[in-house]
Amino acid sequence: MNWRAVLTSPLGFLIGLSLGALGGGGSILAVPALVYGAGQTPKQATTTSLVLVGVTALIGVVPHWRAGRVRVVPGLVFGLAGVGGSLLGSSWNKAVDPDVLLLAFSVLMLAAAAAMWRRSSRPAAAAAPSVAGGAGHQIGAPDSLTLTEVRVEPAVVAKVALAGTTVGLLTGFFGVGGGFVIVPALVLALGFTMPEAVGTSLLVIAINSAVALSTRLHGGTLDWSVIVPFMVASLLGMRVGSRLAGTKDPTLLQRWFVALLVAVALYTAGRSLVAIV
Numbered sequence: 339m340n341w342r343a344v345l346t347s348p349l350g351f352l353i354g355l356s357l358g359a360l361g362g363g364g365s366i367l368a369v370p371a372l373v374y375g376a377g378q379t380p381k382q383a384t385t386t387s388l389v390l391v392g393v394t395a396l397i398g399v400v401p402h403w404r405a406g407r408v409r410v411v412p413g414l415v416f417g418l419a420g421v422g423g424s425l426l427g428s429s430w431n432k433a434v435d436p437d438v439l440l441l442a443f444s445v446l447m448l449a450a451a452a453a454m455w456r457r458s459s460r461p462a463a464a465a466a467p468s469v470a471g472g473a474g475h476q477i478g479a480p481d482s483l484t485l486t487e488v489r490v491e492p493a494v495v496a497k498v499a500l501a502g503t504t505v506g507l508l509t510g511f512f513g514v515g516g517g518f519v520i521v522p523a524l525v526l527a528l529g530f531t532m533p534e535a536v537g538t539s540l541l542v543i544a545i546n547s548a549v550a551l552s553t554r555l556h557g558g559t560l561d562w563s564v565i566v567p568f569m570v571a572s573l574l575g576m577r578v579g580s581r582l583a584g585t586k587d588p589t590l591l592q593r594w595f596v597a598l599l600v601a602v603a604l605y606t607a608g609r610s611l612v613a614i615v
Contacts, residue, residue: 343564346375350571352598353390357517357543357572358398358579359591360536365391365515365543366450366599368568369443370606376564380436380443384513385554389565390572391515392547395540398576402537412528413538416520417545419502420509424549427510440610443512447603450518451596457522458592497527505542510550515543 349371357365368390372383402408431439501523505516517539524535582591 343376344567346371347567347571349375350390350568351575352595353568354394354398354572354575354577355579355582356575356591356595357391357394357515357540358576359582360454360517360521360579360595365513365517366447367602369513370440370447370602372564372568373440374605374609376568378561378564380439381431382561384431384439384511385551386561386565386568387513388509388547388551388554389560390568391513392544392551393569394572394576395515395543395547397573398580399537399540399544401577401580402533402540405533405537407533407537408541409530409534409538410541412524412530413541414545416498416502416505416524416538417542419499420504420506420542420546421549423503423506423508424510424546425506425553427507427512428550428553429510431511431513437610437613439512440606441614444603444607444610446508446512446514447599447606451599451603453518453522454592454599455596458589458596494527497523501527502542506546506549509543509546510553513550515539515547517543 349367353365353368353371356367365387368387369380369383372378372386373380376383378386399408403410434442501519505519505523508514508516508519520539520542521532521535524530524538525532530538
């Protein structure tokens, strides 16, 4: 048993908590936690992160689906739009220097923190009217957005394709779910309510993680002594977070999480810059 991984696995609870309550963001903590906590190399950590994020998202989507917060067809379309990006990102991951990867990762964390802060500062955006459905469109209905509606709106299709490809690249290259991109895209491009965007983002994350992971499952790259304790903690966090998503205003949690992201980003940037220099 990897005791170092066991001792740092409570960070997995934060990952699951954020995925369940906010629909993303938590996975971005996985790589620095696995590198500096569990002692993995950056490339091992991005692969392990894909397993943690993918499985946690797949299991976590169930309570959201039961509560009617998952829009399956748009989620599948969004996820499939990111397949090419996931494959490309995975190939880039294999080629980049590990310390450069961590430095780039710190920049990504700061970008995620900025996006989450803006979202927490504009809670009214969750109630924005539907772009895809137009006036009188009932967003709350589980089948209110069909595949046909996505296809007949060229501007929406372009936004979904761009956002999906971006999320796929992030997932493949960094091993993150990209929920901080998915949730705003679903709200702004497809007119989802915030709870629907959170639930649907987990479906998208599961798809992108599976695609990116499929390119790395060779040569015994998975260390289950690290994966299992982090996974258990992450699933516990997901259970708590899913309940919060349906009952609590996530604004305060978002802001605390932003502060944590900034601190981890600065630490990661400092460590990687020292190693590069």
